[in-house]
Amino acid sequence: MKERIEALEKKLSDLLNSVVEELGLSEPLVVVNGRADCTTCIRIEVRDEESFARAVSALLRQGVATGALPIVITRHIDMSGLRYAAVDYVNQVIVELSIALA
Numbered sequence: 001m002k003e004r005i006e007a008l009e010k011k012l013s014d015l016l017n018s019v020v021e022e023l024g025l026s027e028p029l030v031v032v033n034g035r036a037d038c039t040t041c042i043r044i045e046v047r048d049e050e051s052f053a054r055a056v057s058a059l060l061r062q063g064v065a066t067g068a069l070p071i072v073i074t075r076h077i078d079m080s081g082l083r084y085a086a087v088d089y090v091n092q093v094i095v096e097l098s099i100a101l102a
Contacts, residue, residue, distance in 0.1 A: 031074075
């Protein structure tokens with residue numbers, strides 16, 4: 001299971017790094033261990049790493065335009081899987097990616 005988590009995280013990291021490089025930004029993402037929680041936020045659930053990276057790219061582009069950077073990405077692992085959430089706290093949008101590990 002550890003190898004699978006490492007492979008998934010490497011793939012996601014590569015995707016996000018390519019987005020950051022494409023936009024020419026310096027440290028626009030902050031990754032923390034934890035969970036995103038917001039009762040008034042718009043929640044968008046994506047199905048795969050590529051969709052998550054595209055959604056983060058859209059959040060970053062909007063953040064550049066509005067000055068709402070950085071985007072916080074939470075990372076949470078439990079027995080059932082791995083969960084990432086990109087949080088745009090200014091616009092109250094959370095993009096979630098859940099990956100089952102079982």
